[in-house]
Amino acid sequence: MDGHSDFQADILVIGGGMAGLSAATALAPAGAHIIVLDKGRGPGGRMAARRVEIAGQQVSFDHGAQYFTARDPAFRETVAAWEQAGVAARWPAAGEDAWVGTPGMNACVRHMAAGLDVRWNVRAERLLRDGRLWQVEAGETVFTAGTVLVAVPAEQAAVLLADVAPDFAARAASVASAPCWAVMADFPELLPVADTYRSDTAPVSWAARNSAKPGRSGTESWVIHAGPARSRALIDLPKDEVARLLLADFFAATGTAPAAPQHLDAHRWLYAQPEARKGVGPLFDAGLRIGIAGDWLHSPRVEGAWLSGRALAEAVAQERLASTS
Numbered sequence: 001m002d003g004h005s006d007f008q009a010d011i012l013v014i015g016g017g018m019a020g021l022s023a024a025t026a027l028a029p030a031g032a033h034i035i036v037l038d039k040g041r042g043p044g045g046r047m048a049a050r051r052v053e054i055a056g057q058q059v060s061f062d063h064g065a066q067y068f069t070a071r072d073p074a075f076r077e078t079v080a081a082w083e084q085a086g087v088a089a090r091w092p093a094a095g096e097d098a099w100v101g102t103p104g105m106n107a108c109v110r111h112m113a114a115g116l117d118v119r120w121n122v123r124a125e126r127l128l129r130d131g132r133l134w135q136v137e138a139g140e141t142v143f144t145a146g147t148v149l150v151a152v153p154a155e156q157a158a159v160l161l162a163d164v165a166p167d168f169a170a171r172a173a174s175v176a177s178a179p180c181w182a183v184m185a186d187f188p189e190l191l192p193v194a195d196t197y198r199s200d201t202a203p204v205s206w207a208a209r210n211s212a213k214p215g216r217s218g219t220e221s222w223v224i225h226a227g228p229a230r231s232r233a234l235i236d237l238p239k240d241e242v243a244r245l246l247l248a249d250f251f252a253a254t255g256t257a258p259a260a261p262q263h264l265d266a267h268r269w270l271y272a273q274p275e276a277r278k279g280v281g282p283l284f285d286a287g288l289r290i291g292i293a294g295d296w297l298h299s300p301r302v303e304g305a306w307l308s309g310r311a312l313a314e315a316v317a318q319e320r321l322a323s324t325s
């Protein structure tokens with residue numbers, strides 16, 4: 001290592017999804033210089049939205065998380081602030097306590113990122129120790145900080161942490177995430193079916209009329225999710241074939257006469273939701289100044305990711321207080 005650094009910060013957060021941005025948002029008021037790195041082209045993580053032009057109209061599909069609930073009092077307060085800011089709204093079709101981002105699911109993450117220094121399109125490839133500092137290699141660019149927080153899905157955290165924080169890496173490696181194939185379909189005519197469909201046993205675990213969510217455009221757009229077993233069975237098939245198969249599953253499951261879509265696409269989430277949580281154990285190693293956050297450390301939901309990020313921020317802040325007192 002040559003000690004070269006392109007960007008320096010007090011805290012580097014790897015992963016700008018809900019967990020990483022929750023941690024960065026909670027730590028920012030204390031004045032630390034925080035840089036968040038995310039490999040995505042834009043905000044969302046697994047709360048992603050895909051924009052496409054269909055019949056001359058921009059349509060946005062929520063192909064990852066469909067809605068979220070807010071049960072923790074602090075998260076409720078945050079969601080109330082998002083509602084005030086116009087980036088979240090209730091969606092009763094999914095349940096009386098269901099919320100969605102507006103105008104797309106990624107709006108809450110975009111809103112959080114707006115107040116932070118987030119570098120999109122930056123994939124952290126390697127973590128290295130340089131004396132008491134961390135270096136994060138991202139292509140040709142090197143970021144340096146005293147503290148690094150890793151907020152990526154468990155399988156990806158296991159790889160990043162293997163050489164530098166073996167205990168955290170082992171914890172991440174013990175988590176398996178379920179895959180999910182997501183189909184995005186748009187139809188010229190309304191389908192005679194309710195706004196949401198869910199099943200624990202059918203090949204299709206969830207389907208929603210995306211265009212019925214608050215603040216959406218488009219006439220009749222649908223997102224269809226295959227359950228974990230069906231997703232695994234189709235895991236290596238080409239996406240166009242998967243889209244056709246799952247659309248047929250959807251019509252069969254809902255008893256709807258098949259209709260021809262004017263847009264059909266599919267996205268494979270390899271690590272959609274962790275199947276078991278590994279919440280036991282510290283989140284922050286004060287000696288090494290490295291921490292972990294993510295839904296896999298709390299619960300496999302948006303709220304779990306937010307709470308995990310906030311818990312990590314609290315652990316970092318407590319340690320900073322202890323080291324200055």
Ligand SMILES: Cc1cc2nc3c(=O)[nH]c(=O)nc-3n(C[C@H](O)[C@H](O)[C@H](O)COP(=O)(O)OP(=O)(O)OC[C@H]3O[C@@H](n4cnc5c(N)ncnc54)[C@H](O)[C@@H]3O)c2cc1C
Nearest residue numbers: 015017018019038039045046065066124294295301302305
């Ligand atoms: C298909 C699907 C359906 C879901 N349905 C729901 C639902 O209905 N309700 C609900 O509450 N939750 C749902 N979830 C789960 C919810 O989306 C997640 O729990 C939550 O978004 C996880 O946030 P996170 O920050 O932990 O991870 P992520 O959102 O995955 O964020 C991690 C970020 O890290 C970035 N990253 C990864 N590796 C690197 C690297 N090496 N360098 C830089 N950046 C990196 C990624 O680009 C990503 O932005 C669903 C998820 C999926 C995929």
